[in-house]
Amino acid sequence: MERNEFRGIFPYLVTPLDEKGRLKEQVLADLVDHLIRKGVHGLTPLGSTGEAPYLDWDTKRRTIEVVVKSAAGRVPVVAGVCNTSTHGAIREAAETEKLGVDGILTMMPGYFPLSDQQVVAHFRAVAKAVSCPITLYTNPKFQTWDFTVEALKQLTDEPNILYLKYASGDVGKIMSIVTTLGHRLRIFSDTSSVPLFMFLIGAVGWMSGPACVIPVQSIELYEAASRKRWDEAAELQKKQWPLNDAFQRFSLSACIKAGLEMQGFPVGPPLPPQKQLDAEGRRVLESILRNIGAL
């Protein structure tokens, strides 16, 4: 894999924080080292699971620095840039690139409604602000806008817009994107879109919150898919699915952080207003992780 060709399992890193919201740098460094030793193919700090929409720039900058330093070139780092303003996103993207990342993942929660024209202008401007590869990210459940196929098509004019992580779970729309733009945009699966299926239609990898707690199992699924052992991959996917049901029921970052605590990484609670997993949630999660072989 070339330095700028991303492929495989990229854990969506949690951001370890103490009760006051301060970065726990050593825990983050340890987690990065642990995941690389387990075999992940890259790292994505500051995505949804990384609680990027809740963090200020100082915490985000320090997070990137720690991840880049700990990864030490062993795997590519694709860091999230999360900003609703175009000026802010441009500035964050440029500063993020300077910190030594290999790529950028763009998030934009949004507020007022946006036309395709405005969406395209925003991401075009961010892409032009850096020279590294851009992974477009969209999660319509938590945003006030979404990419149309037409907007994505226009954005492929930008030579460094190379990847898309489309977290919608709307499998028909994903098929339309893949059949229309799959030759030009490489697709990363999220979890809710079911990676098994995304691999089958050509996804190059999986940017995944769960991969923080089940890195080995995620790699196993990716490799079965890479070798076109689809029935084996389907069994692995089904076996892992109860973890997703838990995310739906108890909230994503609370589950991942609680799972990592069970595995010995004191990553702390999610940032309020999110809340820590309660006793019932911990019980359910622990049982699922045991069944999957992750505890």
Next chain:
Amino acid sequence: MERNEFRGIFPYLVTPLDEKGRLKEQVLADLVDHLIRKGVHGLTPLGSTGEAPYLDWDTKRRTIEVVVKSAAGRVPVVAGVCNTSTHGAIREAAETEKLGVDGILTMMPGYFPLSDQQVVAHFRAVAKAVSCPITLYTNPKFQTWDFTVEALKQLTDEPNILYLKYASGDVGKIMSIVTTLGHRLRIFSDTSSVPLFMFLIGAVGWMSGPACVIPVQSIELYEAASRKRWDEAAELQKKQWPLNDAFQRFSLSACIKAGLEMQGFPVGPPLPPQKQLDAEGRRVLESILRNIGAL
């Protein structure tokens, strides 16, 4: 395949109607014969593509009679029962069974909000009204309610509730249903959920509007999946997908009816307030059908 075990490609039959909304019986009989000769594994009159929510009981009864007679036992007939009232659904289901069908597909468009308890009571009552196998159908895009996994679980108490056609496109929810209830409910794919994926996780067949116009191609995809030739199946699925984009853009029954007219079946226009495919739509559809090899 036993008479009561449904599996494979079941075209969601259009209902051929003249300008006044009267059934074109001979066209329907010809279409049934044509599709069976092409190799379909069953027939489903009076689903969404059959415009069931727009038809009165007399037209529906006559449609079932014609399909049962023309099929003449060559393939199973699973007829739709579409009624928002429980009393009405029970009555229609019982009368439909008497007309000689092999199974029933239940649709309920809904109006006022329904709790799980009410949803379960409705479908339980319909199931008890007949002895043939029931296929539960839900399409949350066009309804005012949806099945929860918990409601489906309760409904599996009814011994003749054997199948589910879940037309949501929400692939995460489908995974949750399959991993929780897949051992008990056999799943039929709709089109928007992407049959390729549904087959991979264990669906037994595809109840499909498009199969009226692309029966051979639908069977080809089903058979590749049955033989676990997943990469071949993925290619076939991608090749067929532009037809789905056309449905999204121009409306489902207008496209299927226009496509059948192009193939020589004078099935007439969809019932108003739906409208006939316009010139631009016909041009796009014709080009897609030629590419797929269906014209």
Next chain:
Amino acid sequence: MERNEFRGIFPYLVTPLDEKGRLKEQVLADLVDHLIRKGVHGLTPLGSTGEAPYLDWDTKRRTIEVVVKSAAGRVPVVAGVCNTSTHGAIREAAETEKLGVDGILTMMPGYFPLSDQQVVAHFRAVAKAVSCPITLYTNPKFQTWDFTVEALKQLTDEPNILYLKYASGDVGKIMSIVTTLGHRLRIFSDTSSVPLFMFLIGAVGWMSGPACVIPVQSIELYEAASRKRWDEAAELQKKQWPLNDAFQRFSLSACIKAGLEMQGFPVGPPLPPQKQLDAEGRRVLESILRNIGAL
């Protein structure tokens, strides 16, 4: 008030039904007589509260006959026509007019998506099928479509489309309709849009499920508004509002039917899959009706 000029309180009549769904004709006749004696200005059988989307044509026809006969010309009868098919709606509207009603209220639950062009064509066709005044009805919460201001504007070409009952609760859209079309379309309030407000911006009346159980209080509010005693009207509106909170919590037709039973009208339960008000709901409702002075 001329025979064809509708104004004031029009109870959305419940349809009294026994456990098997058969019309309780005498109860309906008694309720009609009771409401007219209480002073209501008109009657609207077969709206949402009348459970029209759950009834077959025979029950609907008999309901209209009973209401027309019992009203005996004392107040106008505006009957609902509820049908998703244009052919069906035309046929029902024509037959309804022949039964001697003074006006028609059009409902269309919908199924497949509809463009403005299709919505306009549907209601235009229904309007042309009769000579009596048409009240357009829309309730986007329970339908799969909604009127745009532009569609309503086009429909005012039809000389007998004279009224609109817009049950959205989206007060901004109502303002846009009133300021654009208020000179041409007379507006009836529903309950969720808050009649107080609708009267203030010019509504001519209130088609109301609750008016079945609180006819006197509804008339009182209407009359305060008619005399421009707005502060008094606001107090009356606030006093009645807890009834609406109960509808939201326990479902509309279950509440109205239970309230009428408490008042001595054995109207029976709502049609399944709707369910009867439970003990907790009856307790809450009874307390509210006592506070309002309706028990």
Next chain:
Amino acid sequence: MERNEFRGIFPYLVTPLDEKGRLKEQVLADLVDHLIRKGVHGLTPLGSTGEAPYLDWDTKRRTIEVVVKSAAGRVPVVAGVCNTSTHGAIREAAETEKLGVDGILTMMPGYFPLSDQQVVAHFRAVAKAVSCPITLYTNPKFQTWDFTVEALKQLTDEPNILYLKYASGDVGKIMSIVTTLGHRLRIFSDTSSVPLFMFLIGAVGWMSGPACVIPVQSIELYEAASRKRWDEAAELQKKQWPLNDAFQRFSLSACIKAGLEMQGFPVGPPLPPQKQLDAEGRRVLESILRNIGAL
């Protein structure tokens, strides 16, 4: 009016910005002075119209400083605090209070789903961080969460949570809030909820983007309502409504900023990804402002 009792017209101030997103301080100071001279009762910088979700803290802090200094105690200043993280909102609220504001308006765009418990904990924490009065703000169209009546009820435990600006346009829910909590929470209208109606049911004022361009007309409506001249108020409301239709069609901050430019305040364009009003929009807006007497 006591310093801490807010009442009347509070323009939701635009934030004047140059092409690079830098605050135009003199323009803001001039606008503040102009609006106070026109008679507004207070000022609300950094609400939705103020583009708060798009601004960094430095720009927000400087905006508050300029507004507080220009207002010079002539009218109360209620500044927006907009932050999705509880830690961030607490910090911003405390710093905002130190800048000399008279009250705080809390915005929280949100990202992951929130339970009532989490919503209550967030706003409780912000309220405890300051001693000035809190105005809760919610706009479910642009957020990923909303207040329930129950959550609001719990929040009234906090002695400084005194006001609510509820921008939903769902008039039924507003009635439920007013009848349940109106004795404890003073309500400010937004524009889409139709101030005329909010005043009639007891709102104490109107926090309003449009009041930046139509301050005199907004005060006129407020005063007609205060004097209980409801029919006059209704006429004024209807006359102003076309401005709201323009906001829906062309986007809020683009319209307000363009209108102010027409009035001689060079406030600049809205921040990207929002876009400036186009020629057609300017033509429509200019015509509306002339009709209202604001140009």
